[in-house]
Amino acid sequence: MYDIIIIGGGPAGLTAALYALRAEKSVVVIEKLGLGGQIALSSEVENFPGTMKMSGAEFAANLAAQVENLGGRIEYEEVVEIIDGNPKTVVTDLDRYEGRSIIIATGVKNRRLGAEGEEELIGKGVSFCAVCDGSFYKNKTVAVIGGGNTAVEDAIYLSDIAEKVYIVHRRDTFRAENRLVRALAERKNVELVLDSTVEKFVNEGGLKGIDVLNAKSGEKRHIALDGAFVAVGQIPQCEIFRDIIILDEGGYVSAGENCRTNVEGIFVAGDCRNKTVRQLTTAVGDGSVAALAAIDYLGN
Ligand code: NAP
DSSP states (O other): OEEEEEEOOSHHHHHHHHHHHHTTOOEEEEESSOTTGGGGGOSOBOOSTTOOOBOHHHHHHHHHHHHHHTTOEEEEOOEEEEEOSSSEEEEESSOEEEEEEEEEOOOEEEOOOOOBTTGGGBTTTEESOHHHHGGGGTTSEEEEEOOSHHHHHHHHHHHTTSSEEEEEOSSSSOSSOHHHHHHHHTOTTEEEEOSEEEEEEEESSSEEEEEEEETTTOOEEEEEOSEEEEOOOEEESOGGGTTTSOBOTTSOBOOOTTOBOSSTTEEEOSTTBSOSOOOHHHHHHHHHHHHHHHHHHHHO
């Protein structure tokens, strides 16, 4: 029996573990894939206060080491269900854990475009992570699909590696911050393909290109590619909690800044919480708030 079961080993979950362990609570962190969540895929973290610059992977590794040094237990399993009760139960693909409280910190995952050929080409030319896979495309031709901060950052990052980068966006203005859009405009090897959607990822024993439709002109175009990076936003990983936890219309856990869900003793932290700003700083902020709320709950 644990005092706190933390589901998710990203910045929010690991920060919650750090705070809980320092308060001498028994803690297990259950992580499906690798520690660090989305930040582990970031090439550079420059906006974490007090840290000049480090890679996301380095940040995640440091945070995980801090948790392990305090005796935190980390299990690599996939949570499939939580059961409210006394104690609460977390069921994974391999085991069952009982705890007096739970912190949900499951984050978000990359949204698929849903275009023909996308799914079968994942890992064969279609990627969701420029930082992970960009180096495969040195002096090659790639496209980024999307118009948010991730897409524009990815296009800038890839323009230093690839010979040519297309950025395909469904509107004629970017959602990304102006400073990023300005930086993108300075890249000579980036071509904007605006008002356009990808109809098909062409598969000829691997990705050969994309078929694109311009929604305004009706023009269709084939772009030959070596790689395509899909960056069209994220979806919360909360569906498994829907039976007992109230989710908002976007599928995020409904909870205010106090990180308390509708169920006593179950808390939420990080990107999977309903909120407006999803940043590393707000994720670690949530982690500490959720842990302190759980500690308070245990004390009562
Ligand atoms: P996002 O801001 O939600 O942007 C998603 C982009 O994909 C939008 O341009 C959207 O188009 C487009 N899109 C969505 N569904 C689509 C579809 N079916 N077909 C074609 N295009 C589609 O997602 P994000 O860029 O991953 O960013 C997520 C969050 O992380 C944001 O809050 C962002 O600010 C933050 N972030 C911050 C940084 C940073 O501070 N450096 C870096 C990365 C991410 P529309 O614009 O037309 O809706």
